[in-house]
Amino acid sequence: MGSGCFKSGSEVKPLLAASSSTHPADEQIGGRLTPVVSAASKPHLFTEARVSDALKALASVPLEDGSAWLRNWLAKAQTRQHNGMILVLKGIITHCLDAQVASVETSIAESEEGGNEQVDTADFERLARACRQSVTLSKTQQKGMHTAAAVLRSAASTAQDGNPTPFIVTAFDRLVLLFRHAFLANIGTSASNLQQWQELEMELGLPAMEKHLALLSCTAKSALLSLLLIPDDVPPSAVILSRDHAIRDVGPQLPDKSACILLPYFESASGTKVVQGRRVEGGEGHGPRKELFVAVAADAVRRWITVSQAPRAGPAVTPVRLPCRGNRVDLADALAGEDSQDAHEAKRRQEVLRCLGDARTGDRIRIELSGGTEVEHTVVAVHGT
Numbered sequence: 090m091g092s093g094c095f096k097s098g099s100e101v102k103p104l105l106a107a108s109s110s111t112h113p114a115d116e117q118i119g120g121r122l123t124p125v126v127s128a129a130s131k132p133h134l135f136t137e138a139r140v141s142d143a144l145k146a147l148a149s150v151p152l153e154d155g156s157a158w159l160r161n162w163l164a165k166a167q168t169r170q171h172n173g174m175i176l177v178l179k180g181i182i183t184h185c186l187d188a189q190v191a192s193v194e195t196s197i198a199e200s201e202e203g204g205n206e207q208v209d210t211a212d213f214e215r216l217a218r219a220c221r222q223s224v225t226l227s228k229t230q231q232k233g234m235h236t237a238a239a240v241l242r243s244a245a246s247t248a249q250d251g252n253p254t255p256f257i258v259t260a261f262d263r264l265v266l267l268f269r270h271a272f273l274a275n276i277g278t279s280a281s282n283l284q285q286w287q288e289l290e291m292e293l294g295l296p297a298m299e300k301h302l303a304l305l306s307c308t309a310k311s312a313l314l315s316l317l318l319i320p321d322d323v324p325p326s327a328v329i330l331s332r333d334h335a336i337r338d339v340g341p342q343l344p345d346k347s348a349c350i351l352l353p354y355f356e357s358a359s360g361t362k363v364v365q366g367r368r369v370e371g372g373e374g375h376g377p378r379k380e381l382f383v384a385v386a387a388d389a390v391r392r393w394i395t396v397s398q399a400p401r402a403g404p405a406v407t408p409v410r411l412p413c414r415g416n417r418v419d420l421a422d423a424l425a426g427e428d429s430q431d432a433h434e435a436k437r438r439q440e441v442l443r444c445l446g447d448a449r450t451g452d453r454i455r456i457e458l459s460g461g462t463e464v465e466h467t468v469v470a471v472h473g474t
Contacts, residue, residue, distance in 0.1 A: 122159065193224065231295075242300075335381065
């Protein structure tokens with residue numbers, strides 16, 4: 090037999106003594122955690138008073154003992170009770186931290202709206218100072234949060250459906266995302282950033298969130314992973330590529346020892362800069378890095394996605410005038426000008442716009458310009474779908 094529940098009247102009570110093999114210490118821990126188990130049986134009745142009782146119960150048991158007992162309980166619990174426990178543990182963390190994180194967010198927002206540069210979202214130390222002023226956790230809250238986070242992390246790692254959403258703790262997530270801009274702005278000193286972050290966690294009494302990535306959203310995970318993957322002594326790696334053969338060019342230049350920051354440069358015969366003896370475009374930093382991923386995606390689409398292409402049009406096709414702005418077809422202007430067109434021109438323009446609007450990733454679009462030039466492009470992303 091194992092831990093379970095039975096009905097006595099209308100009250101659901103935990104079975105603390107499961108079998109003759111149950112250690113007396115386990116029974117004692119289970120007795121202390123009774124408020125937590127009781128709350129899990131009725132999570133919809135998780136009032137402030139019950140939250141407070143559950144928090145005190147978690148804090149009264151050593152971290153290792155309490156988390157081990159609750160992990161064992163979750164392993165044997167029925168689905169409804171298991172889900173109830175997850176909600177209770179998340180509720181305890183929310184109770185401790187949510188209002189304090191909201192206070193930090195409000196402080197930063199007010200500074201930005203008022204034009205006050207006291208809190209610069211790219212300055213780690215100023216953000217940390219704002220957190221120290223607003224986040225004050227008692228010893229009971231710290232102990233309870235650490236145990237709750239440890240149990241949630243374990244439950245997330247053993248979830249059978251693989252869905253991470255039920256385990257995301259929004260208070261943790263929001264706190265990490267406050268520092269995302271600072272991590273990105275100082276990406277070249279990731280190890281130093283990680284040390285500062287860990288010192289702040291210890292000072293505030295927070296769980297080590299870099300060890301609880303399962304409780305964070307993808308965006309918050311990526312912010313912390315950027316600190317964990319790149320050591321400070323690894324220099325940025327310059328990669329030179331052409332836009333048409335990004336995968337072929339980048340592959341041999343990627344480092345094979347550890348992760349690092351990539352500094353992409355695009356080859357150009359008329360480039361104003363020379364890198365590794367080759368002429369490249371003048372851009373540098375985050376802009377070319379974004380273009381690198383777009384170029385790699387486009388190359389991958391060309392190589393491995395089955396593209397659809399309309400048959401080449403014959404010479405009888407009537408030209409259609411489309412307004413352009415820079416190197417873009419301006420759909421808004423195309424629609425706005427319909428009143429000044431004759432009916433046939435408006436119909437042809439609508440047909441072109443419909444075709445462009447129906448384009449999907451992998452489609453190949455070819456446009457023949459009035460001067461005889463042909464432009465062909467493979468769609469690598471579709472916005473708004």
